[in-house]
Amino acid sequence: MSLIGVSMLEMRQMIEHACLPDRCEISCADGNNLTIRLAQGQNFERGVSLSGVPLHSLNSCRDLVNLVGQLHALRCNNPARAKAIA
Structure with a gap:
C-alpha cells in the first residue's frame, strides 16, 4: 500500500466517505489493484464500476480526490449502467 501509515480499511473509509451520498463498495482481491463500484441507493x-486501480498509484490524499472525481465523472457521463477500467 502506498499511502504510508494508512491501512486498507482507512483508505476504504476515506473513499467511501468522499463518495457520499452515493453507495460505494471497494474490493482488492489481488492485493494490488482496487475495484470500486459506485451506485445511488x-x-x-x-452504477459504475472502476477496476484495475493500482494501489501503488495512490500516494497522497490528492490521488484519492482525483480517484473520487473520476468515479463521479463516470457516473455523470453515463447515468445508466457503465463499466470502466482505469
Whole structure:
C-alpha cells in the first residue's frame, strides 16, 4: 500500500466517505489493484464500476480526490449502467 501509515480499511473509509451520498463498495482481491463500484441507493445495476486501480498509484490524499472525481465523472457521463477500467 502506498499511502504510508494508512491501512486498507482507512483508505476504504476515506473513499467511501468522499463518495457520499452515493453507495460505494471497494474490493482488492489481488492485493494490488482496487475495484470500486459506485451506485445511488442499493442498486448497483445502474452504477459504475472502476477496476484495475493500482494501489501503488495512490500516494497522497490528492490521488484519492482525483480517484473520487473520476468515479463521479463516470457516473455523470453515463447515468445508466457503465463499466470502466482505469
